Amino acid sequence: MPVPGPGYSITVRVEAPPSATAAGDLTTAVGRTGAVITAFDVVESHADRIVVDITCNSLSADHADDITEALEALPGARVRKVSDRTFLVHLGGKIEVNSKVALANRDDLSRAYTPGVARVCTAIAKNPEDARRLTVKRSSVAVLTDGSAVLGLGNIGPEAALPVMEGKAALFKKFAGVNAWPVCLDTQDTEEIIRTAELIAPAYGGINLEDIAAPRCFEIEARLRERLNIPVFHDDQHGTAIVVLGALRNALRVVDKDLSDCRVVVCGVGAAGSAIIRLLRQKNPADIVAVDVDGIVHDGRGDTDEHLRAIAAETNAEGRTGPLGDAVRGADVFIGVSAPNLLSAEDVATMNDDAIVFALANPDPEVDPLEARRHATVVATGRSDYPNQINNVLAFPGFFRGLLDAHAHEITDEMMLAAANAIADVVDGNDRVNASFIVPSVFDSTVSPTVAEAVRRVAVSGDEAGGGGQGGAAGSSVAAAGVPGFADMEEDAGF
Numbered sequence: 365m366p367v368p369g370p371g372y373s374i375t376v377r378v379e380a381p382p383s384a385t386a387a388g389d390l391t392t393a394v395g396r397t398g399a400v401i402t403a404f405d406v407v408e409s410h411a412d413r414i415v416v417d418i419t420c421n422s423l424s425a426d427h428a429d430d431i432t433e434a435l436e437a438l439p440g441a442r443v444r445k446v447s448d449r450t451f452l453v454h455l456g457g458k459i460e461v462n463s464k465v466a467l468a469n470r471d472d473l474s475r476a477y478t479p480g481v482a483r484v485c486t487a488i489a490k491n492p493e494d495a496r497r498l499t500v501k502r503s504s505v506a507v508l509t510d511g512s513a514v515l516g517l518g519n520i521g522p523e524a525a526l527p528v529m530e531g532k533a534a535l536f537k538k539f540a541g542v543n544a545w546p547v548c549l550d551t552q553d554t555e556e557i558i559r560t561a562e563l564i565a566p567a568y569g570g571i572n573l574e575d576i577a578a579p580r581c582f583e584i585e586a587r588l589r590e591r592l593n594i595p596v597f598h599d600d601q602h603g604t605a606i607v608v609l610g611a612l613r614n615a616l617r618v619v620d621k622d623l624s625d626c627r628v629v630v631c632g633v634g635a636a637g638s639a640i641i642r643l644l645r646q647k648n649p650a651d652i653v654a655v656d657v658d659g660i661v662h663d664g665r666g667d668t669d670e671h672l673r674a675i676a677a678e679t680n681a682e683g684r685t686g687p688l689g690d691a692v693r694g695a696d697v698f699i700g701v702s703a704p705n706l707l708s709a710e711d712v713a714t715m716n717d718d719a720i721v722f723a724l725a726n727p728d729p730e731v732d733p734l735e736a737r738r739h740a741t742v743v744a745t746g747r748s749d750y751p752n753q754i755n756n757v758l759a760f761p762g763f764f765r766g767l768l769d770a771h772a773h774e775i776t777d778e779m780m781l782a783a784a785n786a787i788a789d790v791v792d793g794n795d796r797v798n799a800s801f802i803v804p805s806v807f808d809s810t811v812s813p814t815v816a817e818a819v820r821r822v823a824v825s826g827d828e829a830g831g832g833g834q835g836g837a838a839g840s841s842v843a844a845a846g847v848p849g850f851a852d853m854e855e856d857a858g859f
């Protein structure tokens with residue numbers, strides 16, 4: 365049953381007679397509608413009336429109307445206005461650009477802008493790699509979408525996708541100091557998206573593909589990785605897979621099972637499910653059984669989709685067939701990245717002892733987590749109102765920080781596995797793992813630096829192993845050309 369939450373928080377400004385019972389009458393009227401009051405402020409007081417702001421969590425826009433009506437029904441009360449606090453947060457957007465340099469006088473201008481800037485431009489023209497040292501490229505990421513698969517909202521287009529992309533950019537900044545910017549494209553044509561990403565790539569240290577529908581997202585990512593010399597990440601795929609792998613490591617510790625003995629059901633083989641299967645295979649589970657809207661994925665299904673055929677070939681060693689219920693019977697782990705309410709408590713009861721259930725469909729999971737907990741030992745969802753919230757924000761800020769710090773040109777499975785282990789270690793390291801704590805809080809400030817360091821290390825060691833190209837060892841033509849004290853200046857400036 366839904367409960368009032370901060371996503372539907374409203375502030376109602378209401379005036380009422382200044383009686384001794386006014387505050388109690390107002391709060392009782394709101395409480396009776398089922399709303400949860402979080403603040404009560406008197407904003408004006410007069411001999412004949414008081415004006416108060418009542419802030420409360422509600423369920424929906426209709427519920428907000430009920431609250432207004434309940435207040436208006438009180439004798440002498442009048443609602444002046446109702447503010448939706450979620451919309452207030454979005455007024456004018458959630459992000460902005462700030463200048464890092466002083467621009468107080470002509471001297472400042474001469475260095476930060478013309479004529480001084482021309483020398484920096486010339487240096488970069490001689491050695492384009494210097495853009496990573498001398499421009500925002502070193503810490504900037506394009507959050508690129510075509511608006512075709514936004515949250516659970518579907519194909520809502522580039523403008524409507526912008527609030528999500530701004531949110532992502534805000535998280536990049538908050539958790540890892542990365543300057544991310546939304547790039548919402550007015551096209552859903554694969555070739556146009558690829559070409560546009562290529563054209564904008566010079567200004568960025570990495571590209572984070574976001575909310576692009578499967579299977580188009582697979583081709584776009586693969587071809588951009590071939591063509592660009594900056595890392596290309598698809599958060600819905602790789603961010604999810606990293607966090608799921610980290611959470612699974614700790615969940616298996618709780619139930620004291622080894623992945624090599626476990627049959628894992630992955631329900632949903634779109635962007636998230638495909639990437640989870642790919643990363644999971646690196647850890648050699650006993651078997652993976654993939655399930656989509658048409659049931660268990662197997663060789664004999666006659667799928668024409670190349671992507672599904674590849675999954676059929678790589679999973680389901682025992683050749684199972686049938687609906688989801690048949691897949692979960694006797695399974696050790698269920699990972700859902702598909703659709704709401706597909707499993708019942710009875711289905712979970714048919715799983716092996718000490719079952720692990722990750723029901724990650726947002727906003728409503730594949731199975732009610734309270735029902736699942738009747739029969740499973742570890743349950744996780746994507747929601748913030750239950751324990752064990754699996755959310756990509758545990759991965760992507762630190763992951764990009766590590767890539768940018770290493771001046772990485774590409775992303776490898778080793779980096780993703782290192783990031784998954786880093787997330788698991790944050791909980792596991794101090795013996796803190798239990799059935800309700802398999803992943804750290806998204807507000808744990810150690811997560812992003814730990815992930816960043818793990819990714820940076822792999823990127824740099826990959827560079828050493830590969831003899832160049834990946835990692836921050838590349839020299840600067842400015843330093844090489846002997847510009848006085850340049851290297852020292854970089855160090856002093858914390859570069």
Ligand SMILES: NC(=O)c1ccc[n+]([C@@H]2O[C@H](COP(=O)([O-])OP(=O)(O)OC[C@H]3O[C@@H](n4cnc5c(N)ncnc54)[C@H](O)[C@@H]3O)[C@@H](O)[C@H]2O)c1
Nearest residue numbers: 578632633634635636656657701702703725726746754755
């Ligand atoms: N919690 C998290 O961190 C997290 C991360 C990524 C995605 N998700 C959630 O996972 C879900 C899938 O995301 P996506 O980007 O991979 O979507 P997608 O559209 O690319 O893939 C959806 C997949 O689910 C399958 N599916 C749909 N209905 C089904 C049904 N009734 N039975 C079995 N399979 C069914 C489809 O066949 C498809 O394979 C969404 O709800 C999304 O919110 C959660």
Ligand SMILES: O=C(O)C[C@H](O)C(=O)O
Nearest residue numbers: 515516600726755756757
């Ligand atoms: O990106 C997110 O955090 C949301 C998740 O990927 C989802 O699709 O539900």
